[in-house]
Amino acid sequence: MADYKFYKNILGTANAGVVYKSKKYIPLDPDNTDYQEYLEWVDAGNTTEAAD
Amino acid sequence: MGITINGSSAAGNIDLGTNGTITDLAVGGLPDGVVDAGTLTAAMAKPSFRNLIINGEFNVAQRSTAAVTTSSGSNEGYQTVDRWQMDMDGTTAAFTQQQVDLTAATDPDGFYKAFKIDCTTADTSVAAGDWASLVQNVEGLDWAQLNYGRSDAKTITVSFWVKSTKTGTYSFSIRNSAADRYYVAEYTVSSSDTWEKKTITIAGDTSGTWLITNGIGARLGWSLIIGSTDSASAGSWAAGNKFGSTNQVNFFDNTSNNFLITGVQLEVGSAATEFEHKPYGQVLAECQRYYEAIHMNAGTAMWYSWAHGTPQKMEYHYKVTKRAVPSSQLEGNASWTGTTPLSFHTTNVAGFHHANTGYYLSDASGDLCYSFSAEL
Numbered sequence: 001m002a003d004y005k006f007y008k009n010i011l012g013t014a015n016a017g018v019v020y021k022s023k024k025y026i027p028l029d030p031d032n033t034d035y036q037e038y039l040e041w042v043d044a045g046n047t048t049e050a051a052d
Numbered sequence: 053m054g055i056t057i058n059g060s061s062a063a064g065n066i067d068l069g070t071n072g073t074i075t076d077l078a079v080g081g082l083p084d085g086v087v088d089a090g091t092l093t094a095a096m097a098k099p100s101f102r103n104l105i106i107n108g109e110f111n112v113a114q115r116s117t118a119a120v121t122t123s124s125g126s127n128e129g130y131q132t133v134d135r136w137q138m139d140m141d142g143t144t145a146a147f148t149q150q151q152v153d154l155t156a157a158t159d160p161d162g163f164y165k166a167f168k169i170d171c172t173t174a175d176t177s178v179a180a181g182d183w184a185s186l187v188q189n190v191e192g193l194d195w196a197q198l199n200y201g202r203s204d205a206k207t208i209t210v211s212f213w214v215k216s217t218k219t220g221t222y223s224f225s226i227r228n229s230a231a232d233r234y235y236v237a238e239y240t241v242s243s244s245d246t247w248e249k250k251t252i253t254i255a256g257d258t259s260g261t262w263l264i265t266n267g268i269g270a271r272l273g274w275s276l277i278i279g280s281t282d283s284a285s286a287g288s289w290a291a292g293n294k295f296g297s298t299n300q301v302n303f304f305d306n307t308s309n310n311f312l313i314t315g316v317q318l319e320v321g322s323a324a325t326e327f328e329h330k331p332y333g334q335v336l337a338e339c340q341r342y343y344e345a346i347h348m349n350a351g352t353a354m355w356y357s358w359a360h361g362t363p364q365k366m367e368y369h370y371k372v373t374k375r376a377v378p379s380s381q382l383e384g385n386a387s388w389t390g391t392t393p394l395s396f397h398t399t400n401v402a403g404f405h406h407a408n409t410g411y412y413l414s415d416a417s418g419d420l421c422y423s424f425s426a427e428l
Contacts, residue, residue: 007394010363010405016396024381025395031266031376033427 004038005049015051098325104190105272106135106338108212108316109329110151110167114336114345115420119150121172124184130427133167134339137427140184143277145304146173154314160213160247162329166314169276175304180281184304185225185273185295186313189428191375192229195269198256198320200228205256210272211324212316214239215247218309223275223286223297224252229268231293233260238286238297249315251324257289266375268428271295272318276303276311340372342427348386350418357393357410364411366393366404373400374426386421389414397424 007025009016017027018038026034042048112134120131122138123146130137133151152168154160167186175182198206210224219241227234235257239250263269278296286297303309315327346368348354357364380395380402382388390411393404402424404411415421 010394010396016394024379025397026379027377027397029377031426032379034379034425 002047002049006051008051018048102319103328104194104318105188105316107133107335109163110165110314111332112336112339113151114343117151119148121146121148134343135188136167137187139187142179142182143175143184143304145171145175147171160315163314166312169311171304171307171309174307178277178279178302180279182277182279183282183296184276188272189268190270191428192263192265192267192269196264200257200262201260203258205258206320207253207255207322208318209251209253209321209324210318211251213247213249213314214241215245215312216241217245218301218303219244220301221299223300225273225295227271227295228260229263230261232291233257234292234294235289236284236286236294236297238299253322275300337372341375344370344424345420346422348415348421351416353412353414355413362408364406364409368402370400376426378424378426380424383420383423385417386413386415
């Protein structure tokens, strides 16, 4: 299981954010420092688990 | 012609002089009993909201007031007092960080909380990449008034109270968001385990890019240990990423060492004014722009969902609009009962949603149960 997993918006049409270690909900907001860390994790070659 | 408003006695007179001054005011805090240009200048020298540091008294600690053991890779970042974080890398030292009470007559007057760092595992050999700092990142929207990166960048003065059992040279640093501009300043702890007030004046940086957005305007750091890789000579602005002096003492060389700090103020100008004490509620609201804690009593529940058609929804409106869309998470032993909803937030509202199952938040102990973080 990856550290990060996408979750979808209410309509189920697009990703709304990522969940970190099944605990922290992180929005796809470039000003959010958790999201900035997530992008660094992706840049390091990691893969995000797909949403349910 | 002067106008005299006479009272029944000479002491009650108010005289409007021909030069526009008001005289004979012997009471009311006026040093010379005269309201004139000098009086107004003195008042204007201490404008309200002049401190760019948030929670400089360390009064607000939404996350925890208990000691948190910290080492490189464990419990770094924001753990206790609001807006202050411990960052480190390389060093094998460990310590506890905690908000502590100030109750002694020898403590700085007017302050009743401080931040304490207590060394619990020593690192007696400073490697090149070792460093640890107490950090506050100031938002660009607040830092913008200093005109950094322009020819008219303003001089600032940082003042604070410090008490450490480890005497010697310490360092303070300012860096921009991109960490490609820095200034390192030194201060000296002269007497062991004794409160000392330090004042550092720094001319503004006329170069580099300094954000004036909701991102990081400036990274402020109080160094405790730093190796050769990240240290530099003090006293001038330069390009690069340095955040401590080459003369910095190794605070972590002994487990008997502890370091306390309070009354941190950063203001425009070349002199330190007295610390601006603000109401607790005001500072709490300032902190909540970056972090908002939800507490619950033991054995209770809240945030019950409601059905709008089939979906189960719950909304929470923050006390303060956030700097950015926050992350959120359960804290401690709190848990969702029923099912775990998805979280959809904006900068001022948190929404929780599940397609068909109801839920509520419960907590077995009376403590922090949920948090929203938009920290820098």
